Amino acid sequence: MPSDDFWKGFGSASLLRAVADALTALPQPSERIAVALSGGTDSAMLAVHAAILARRRKLTLHCFHVHHGLQEPAAQWQAHVHDLAHWLQIPCHSMLVRVDMSAGVGMEAAARDARYEALRSMAVQTDVEHILLAHHRNDQAETVMLRLLRGSGPTGLAAMAPTMKRHGMTYLRPWLDIDRVAILEQASQFFTVSGWAPVDDPSNVNDKYTRAAVRERLVPALNERWPGWQRNVVRHARQSAQVQEVLDEVAAQDFAGLSPTDNAGSFALAGWRQLSQARQALVLRYWLALHGLRMPTDARLQDVMRQLRGLHAMGHDRQMQVKHGAVWIRCVQGRVLLDIDPTGPVFLSTENSNVEKR
Template sequence: MPQSAFLRPALSAPMVQALDAALGALPEVPSCLAVALSGGADSAMLAVHAAAYARERGLELHCFHIHHGLQAPADRWRAHVHDLAQGLRLPCHSLRVQVTGAANDGMESAARDARYRAFSQLAAVTGVQHLLLAHHRNDQAETVLLRLLRGAGPTGLAAMAPSMRRDGLTYLRPWLDIARADILAQATAFEAATGWAPVHDPTNADDTYTRAAVRERLVPDLDERWPGWQATLLRHARQSAEVAQILDEVAAQDFAGLDPGEDGRSFLLALWRLLSTARQALVLRYWLGRLGQRMPTDARLQDLMRQLRTLHALGHDRQMQVKHGAAVIRCTRGRVMLDVPAVPQNELLEKR
């Protein structure tokens, strides 16, 4: 593979500008950051553009690759990712995770949770505090549609934020306004110049998984019938994000009045019950969100609220345990708390 083609690739000006805007929006541009690199076209092109950006500005850039162990060619994908990083002259860190969960959507959720835990571990090892993710406009539109179908509520329709904090790490999504077709065009040009081709995960087209079903079944019909549907949903997402910011300020004030624990994982049931029904729901969503948990569907949230209302005020009459993803919500001695199981030890596979 020609080394010069890796180090001087043809770059997309809008993609570079989006990357520059995302990092420029931070209080201070970090001297060290990482890119999540699965080996697919999206993350590979983000790594290519980020590498050029980092070289130009003298930044330290790492690649983080998570080996889920769920696909037969996963070992080959890992080696392929390291080949790209080597061509870009970037250090690449691989971590193998243990994914346990139910089939299909449950496995999707479990894999995502395991991936974020692994990112946190790799960040601790490398000293990275900012991680780039390659989500794009198509991903964002699909997310809004999925959350709408799942009844995630008005704040849930804000979908993926350009930046978020989780487990002490800042995640940046600079390409939420970039169309996937443009990313694929870049990947094709990069392959022609270097011979390096992105990997293809078959689960992305397996419609037994919910997101893939939306992508394979709904999106083609929407594209044909309503060509501008993605732009419409993205506008809704931006408007929902503005509403969510206001509601977050209200929820933060309410949560502060619930006698929260020092780690933010618990609050006083009796004080929660003094809130209006709407603000009870709002503060529960806020509480789960600040702890890095998925937003519950409306049905699950209503069931949780029903159980909290029927408990004895001091939580002694029975042992309430509500499963939420890998975590458990319970009430003991009048305090509602979130328990997260111990994280299994992952295996650092390789660094080059």
């Protein structure tokens, strides 16, 4: 168990300040927060620094671990994560999920969708609305590169936002301006204090996965030729986010004219078809983002738009349905709507025995 000296003196001032600033920036103060804890270096150090901050500010902190079952040692990772939470004296919850590959979105995207649904479920169980994610500057730079290679367009290059709404939850990424070197330094110091070491997920360096391929093949070449390139790319992401904000304002105005304010789940097909093609695309992306859904590829978006334009104005000639992640995009009686896939993860609630259960 940590000593009083640990709680008083451990932790990076810049990492702690970044977490504190993210919480302070919330419109409404939050006294119950959670950390998405995979057991890797980044999320573990976020849990450590969040625990220190929670103790100082008298906040209630939970750890959420998602067990994908995709790696053979996943069960050991789950136990290892709970060991860390036990050492930090905070409750930890785990959820076993089934990664649904039927949508044809690829393993990485399917696992990400399952992970966010699991985090939402655990948050509901524990009455938490704000979840901390450990993405850092290097992750952000990789994401921009991936978006660029996938042809995501200028707004897609905004990459990950510091604050994100998804299915009623608020996700905070306080370390997007933090270089991973600082996190690794803290992990080394924490091992000296606690004897706890992060897990090593082999998929992070397996270049059959797209992000790992960028990390293992492209990033080393960029590091050698353009040292510090991540900082420039992350600045580009911030500028793209500003462009996105302006376009979102336009899309919000257009969408408001297509949907009653109490029913953002659907919009009028006839009104949508009166917009220019560029604004039609903006409305569709805005609508999907409004519901916390991932952005479609350009090819998928164009296909959805083509099908919508091919429908009868009132949507009576045939029933349209396009699978997008865990939802279906449908058109019924002249309104384009989302139909949620009822398949969900299995909840395995576990807490440290030294913490009173709710």
